[in-house]
Structure formats: C-alpha cells, structure tokens
Amino acid sequence: MTHVTQVDGPTDSVTARVPAKVNLQLSVGPLREDGYHDLVTVFHAVSLFDEVTVTRADRTSVLVTGEGGPAVPLGPANLAVRAAVALARATGRRGRGAGGVKIEIRKRIPVAAGLAGGSADAAATLVACNDLWQVGLSQAELCEIGADLGSDVPFAVVGGIAVGRGRGDVLTPALAAGNYHWALAFGQAGLSTAEVYATCDRLRARATAAGNRAPAGEPTLSTPLMAALRAGDPAQVGPLLSNDLQPAALSMQPELRRALAEGRDYGALGAIVSGSGPTCAFLAKGAAHARDIAVALTSSGACRAATRASGPVPGASVVKAGA
Numbered sequence: 001m002t003h004v005t006q007v008d009g010p011t012d013s014v015t016a017r018v019p020a021k022v023n024l025q026l027s028v029g030p031l032r033e034d035g036y037h038d039l040v041t042v043f044h045a046v047s048l049f050d051e052v053t054v055t056r057a058d059r060t061s062v063l064v065t066g067e068g069g070p071a072v073p074l075g076p077a078n079l080a081v082r083a084a085v086a087l088a089r090a091t092g093r094r095g096r097g098a099g100g101v102k103i104e105i106r107k108r109i110p111v112a113a114g115l116a117g118g119s120a121d122a123a124a125t126l127v128a129c130n131d132l133w134q135v136g137l138s139q140a141e142l143c144e145i146g147a148d149l150g151s152d153v154p155f156a157v158v159g160g161i162a163v164g165r166g167r168g169d170v171l172t173p174a175l176a177a178g179n180y181h182w183a184l185a186f187g188q189a190g191l192s193t194a195e196v197y198a199t200c201d202r203l204r205a206r207a208t209a210a211g212n213r214a215p216a217g218e219p220t221l222s223t224p225l226m227a228a229l230r231a232g233d234p235a236q237v238g239p240l241l242s243n244d245l246q247p248a249a250l251s252m253q254p255e256l257r258r259a260l261a262e263g264r265d266y267g268a269l270g271a272i273v274s275g276s277g278p279t280c281a282f283l284a285k286g287a288a289h290a291r292d293i294a295v296a297l298t299s300s301g302a303c304r305a306a307t308r309a310s311g312p313v314p315g316a317s318v319v320k321a322g323a
C-alpha cells in the first residue's frame with residue numbers, strides 16, 4: 001500500500017521506492033537484425049526495494065549509496081539521471097533549475113544481478129519527478145517515456161505480475177492470485193546482460209550446427225504457467241518457472257549450479273536464474289521456508305549473500321514528500 005505524507009505548499013523533495021523483478025518465464029526469440037531479441041516474459045515484482053529521493057536543484061546530479069553503489073555510474077549514463085532528463089524534456093521543463101534535481105539512490109537491489117535495479121531506479125525517478133514537478137503524467141505516459149530508457153523500466157513503474165512482449169516493454173497485466181515467497185541468492189560478481197544474450201546466441205548456434213536443436217522460434221507464453229498463476233498455487237508455479245538465458249548464465253558462472261542444486265535440496269518448489277543472472281531465485285512454501293533457504297545458502301557459501309522477499313508488490317510509488 002502506498003503511504004504518502006502530505007505537506008502544505010510546493011514540496012522540495014520527493015522519495016519513491018521501487019521493487020526488483022524476477023522473471024517467472026523468460027522466453028527469448030532469435031537474434032533480430034537490429035541486435036535485439038523478441039521476448040515473451042512474465043515479470044513478477046518482489047519486495048526488495050531501492051529508494052530514490054529527488055530534490056529541486058539548479059542542475060541534475062546523482063549520489064548512490066548502499067548495495068553495489070560504487071559500481072553504479074554517476075554521470076549521464078546513470079539510468080536515474082537519464083530518466084529525470086527525459087521527463088524534463090517530455091514536459092517542456094527548460095531553463096535554469098526548471099528540470100534540475102539532486103537524485104539520491106539508496107540501493108538494496110544488487111547491481112548487474114538480473115533484478116533490473118537500474119531500470120527500477122529510472123522508474124522511481126520518473127514517478128518521483130512527476131510528483132515533485134506536479135506534471136501529472138499518467139502511469140501509461142510514464143511507461144512510454146520509460147520504454148525509451150530500458151525495456152524493463154515500464155514494468156518497474158507498473159509492478160505486480162505482468163506479461164512483457166516485444167523487448168519486454170509491451171505490457172499486459174496477468175490474471176494472477178496468491179502470494180509468492182522467495183529466497184534470492186546473490187552471485188559473487190555481476191553479469192552483463194548484453195554478454196549473457198550474446199552467449200545465449202552462441203550456445204544456440206553451436207547446438208543447431210551440431211544438430212542438437214532446431215533454430216530458436218518465436219517465443220510463446222506458457223499456458224500452464226498462466227493457469228498456475230490464476231490458481232495462485234506456488235506448488236504448481238514452481239516447476240513451471242523457465243528462463244531461456246539460464247544456460248548462458250550458468251556457462252558464464254558455473255558455480256550458480258551449486259546454488260540452484262542446494263536450493264532444490266532445501267525443498268524449493270522452483271529454482272531459477274533471475275533474468276540475465278547471476279541472482280538465483282527460489283520459490284518457497286511460505287515466508288519461514290524462504291528464510292530457511294536464504295540462511296542455508298548463505299551459511300553453506302553457495303552464494304555471496306541471500307535474502308528473502310515476497311510478491312507481487314506494486315511498482316514505483318511515492319512514499320514521502322517533504323518541504
């Protein structure tokens with residue numbers, strides 16, 4: 001639930017929080033001529049949040065603290081900065097101070113982890129600046145601006161559970177019931193999304209050349225997964241989790257196999273690499289089971305760190321406005 005503290009008059013700063021995502025299905029089509037892949041994915045927003053505060057300023061700047069902070073670019077390459085600039089442009093805010101914001105990002109979502117943390121920060125910045133500047137764009141309009149920044153940004157604005165098509169940016173809400181409890185195991189080092197896709201293409205080409213698999217076809221939505229989500233039954237959902245990028249992520253970080261196997265040994269209903277990895281997501285029977293899996297994986301050394309989270313949760317939302 002969104003909790004907003006109201007203050008009188010124009011506010012000087014706004015804080016938004018935004019969840020990470022796990023892909024319940026990630027089906028990747030063949031490489032297109034423009035270098036992208038058509039995707040069919042089922043996004044699921046989970047309760048691991050970054051927080052972004054935007055404060056009026058003469059010029060735009062960014063400060064990043066928390067999990068993986070030093071790995072995040074501080075200049076115009078930062079997705080949150082790009083989001084603020086894009087929203088200022090789209091709403092005609094020009095001139096000294098008009099579109100300037102100091103952006104403070106408090107990260108809990110690890111960087112380059114397959115959890116869309118950068119996209120999440122962009123989404124939080126769009127939502128926070130929309131509120132700070134009182135420009136009144138709709139969620140759909142924010143998603144449209146977000147899609148130009150990254151294919152996961154619209155989902156981070158919307159949250160919940162949604163089907164993504166195209167590059168993942170064309171969203172339709174999914175009919176889903178129930179709550180899902182997860183243990184999330186973080187890898188020792190990040191993985192570059194572009195390199196994981198390139199490895200996926202190479203592995204597929206090699207398997208096709210060796211006669212071991214047909215060339216990748218157009219991705220399709222898993223009907224059994226959607227039925228399991230409608231039923232709201234984690235025991236049905238677990239075995240139906242799928243990720244076409246997983247073989248590539250495992251070939252780049254073979255130690256992830258151990259984490260996945262250990263999570264299954266601890267009774268996870270499903271165990272999968274999240275997005276382009278290296279985070280491994282384990283669907284648990286409940287909150288206590290998720291905590292047990294996270295503790296077991298951390299203490300066995302199968303991952304750098306682990307936490308529990310649950311979903312679905314709403315997308316980027318304002319939590320605080322201050323004078």
Ligand code: ATP
Nearest residue numbers: 078079111112113114115116117118119121193275
């Ligand atoms: P994807 O959305 O492709 O799954 P990811 O979750 O694997 O991405 P991110 O945490 O989004 O990875 O980071 C990908 C890269 O984006 C980082 O290596 C970093 O250089 C860059 N980046 C730009 N802005 C940010 C930001 N605000 N937070 C994190 N990374 C950012």
